[in-house]
Amino acid sequence: MSVPLPESLLVLERGWLSANNILCFDGDAAILVDSGYVTHAAQTVDLVGHALRGRRLKTLINTHSHSDHIGGNAALQAAFGCEVMVPAGLHAAIADWDEDALLLSPLGQQAARFQHDHLIGAGSEIDMGGLVWQALAVPGHDMEALAYYNPEKRILISGDALWENGFGVIFPELLGEADGLLSTRSTLEMLSRLPIDVVIPGHGSPFAAVDAVFERAFRRVDSFAANMDKLAWHAIKVIVSFAMMEKRQLPLKDFPAFLHQLPFAVDVNQRYIGLPADELAARVLRELLLVNALRRDDGNLLAG
Amino acid sequence: MIASPCINVCAMNPQTGLCAGCYRTIDEIAAWARLDDPHRLEVLAAVARRQQAQQPHEEDSRNNGKRHG
Numbered sequence: 001m002s003v004p005l006p007e008s009l010l011v012l013e014r015g016w017l018s019a020n021n022i023l024c025f026d027g028d029a030a031i032l033v034d035s036g037y038v039t040h041a042a043q044t045v046d047l048v049g050h051a052l053r054g055r056r057l058k059t060l061i062n063t064h065s066h067s068d069h070i071g072g073n074a075a076l077q078a079a080f081g082c083e084v085m086v087p088a089g090l091h092a093a094i095a096d097w098d099e100d101a102l103l104l105s106p107l108g109q110q111a112a113r114f115q116h117d118h119l120i121g122a123g124s125e126i127d128m129g130g131l132v133w134q135a136l137a138v139p140g141h142d143m144e145a146l147a148y149y150n151p152e153k154r155i156l157i158s159g160d161a162l163w164e165n166g167f168g169v170i171f172p173e174l175l176g177e178a179d180g181l182l183s184t185r186s187t188l189e190m191l192s193r194l195p196i197d198v199v200i201p202g203h204g205s206p207f208a209a210v211d212a213v214f215e216r217a218f219r220r221v222d223s224f225a226a227n228m229d230k231l232a233w234h235a236i237k238v239i240v241s242f243a244m245m246e247k248r249q250l251p252l253k254d255f256p257a258f259l260h261q262l263p264f265a266v267d268v269n270q271r272y273i274g275l276p277a278d279e280l281a282a283r284v285l286r287e288l289l290l291v292n293a294l295r296r297d298d299g300n301l302l303a304g
Numbered sequence: 305m306i307a308s309p310c311i312n313v314c315a316m317n318p319q320t321g322l323c324a325g326c327y328r329t330i331d332e333i334a335a336w337a338r339l340d341d342p343h344r345l346e347v348l349a350a351v352a353r354r355q356q357a358q359q360p361h362e363e364d365s366r367n368n369g370k371r372h373g
Contacts, residue, residue: 011337015310040314
């Protein structure tokens with residue numbers, strides 16, 4: 001069964017490549033949380049326009065600045081004239097359009113440049129959908145990410161800090177930075193202390209059974225903390241899957257070259273796994289086929 | 305929960321008014337997260353019908369693979 005949400009909230013859920021877009025209606029106006037991946041932007045504009053039914057999109061707010069959450073920002077801004085609000089810690093990366101800090105170059109992803117109008121900091125409150133939401137710092141997957149929590153209805157808009165099955169890749173250590181694992185754990189501890197009835201995650205359907213979800217998430221972060229190679233390998237597979245979702249298909253023989261164009265995968269392999277190039281591609285391919293993240297069709301490789 | 309038919313193509317085909325990847329209307333995509341399983345099954349049945357109706361003309365132009373019989 002789908003989880004009951006207030007009438008004023010509409011989750012636009014597509015596949016994994018586009019993060020969920022959450023429309024929050026209040027009278028004749030609306031606020032949207034996150035905008036999906038750039039290659040889906042035209043459909044995102046259509047979807048939002050359709051759901052608005054004449055109401056005005058006044059603000060677009062992001063949970064964090066990864067490509068699958070900000071890809072529609074520019075198109076939505078152009079289509080609806082909405083103001084864009086981003087987490088305060090991301091001001092410089094977005095203002096300077098720092099493609100490394102935004103992880104676009106390392107992950108081989110695209111986004112359309114946009115300008116934000118406002119910043120929102122952890123600890124501040126924002127009205128969305130007739131409810132008051134607290135902006136919570138949820139560092140880990142992205143050190144500057146915010147989640148939005150409404151204590152009255154006990155709803156958490158978690159972005160990639162908490163999914164029904166885990167959370168977004170913990171990037172900091174893999175990018176040569178610090179504290180991603182520790183921060184992920186304290187973020188989960190902080191969130192697990194909140195009274196939560198429903199989580200609207202960045203990817204996947206809204207869910208209610210939060211105790212089991214936290215248990216799973218804690219187990220996962222602890223297993224990564226105990227074994228960095230496991231985190232590294234998981235991250236490589238996620239990033240290759242994501243890149244293939246965008247690419248859709250390629251000749252099977254081109255897969256090794258495709259993988260080796262992703263700087264993050266090459267670098268993380270070098271630093272943590274140390275497989276020779278051909279073995280890396282063969283092993284990633286084997287494991288992604290096994291979980292149906294990729295499929296073979298004659299001489300082609302297709303996203304799952 | 306019945307899984308969404310989205311295959312991450314997420315672009316509307318202006319000729320058919322359907323998503324080029326999952327064959328849903330904008331209305332069906334927007335409503336998906338709110339639908340219970342019986343209604344999701346109805347959408348999936350409609351998707352299967354549209355796919356069958358369209359695939360003969362689209363076999364050459366569509367390259368996402370997943371829906372190829």
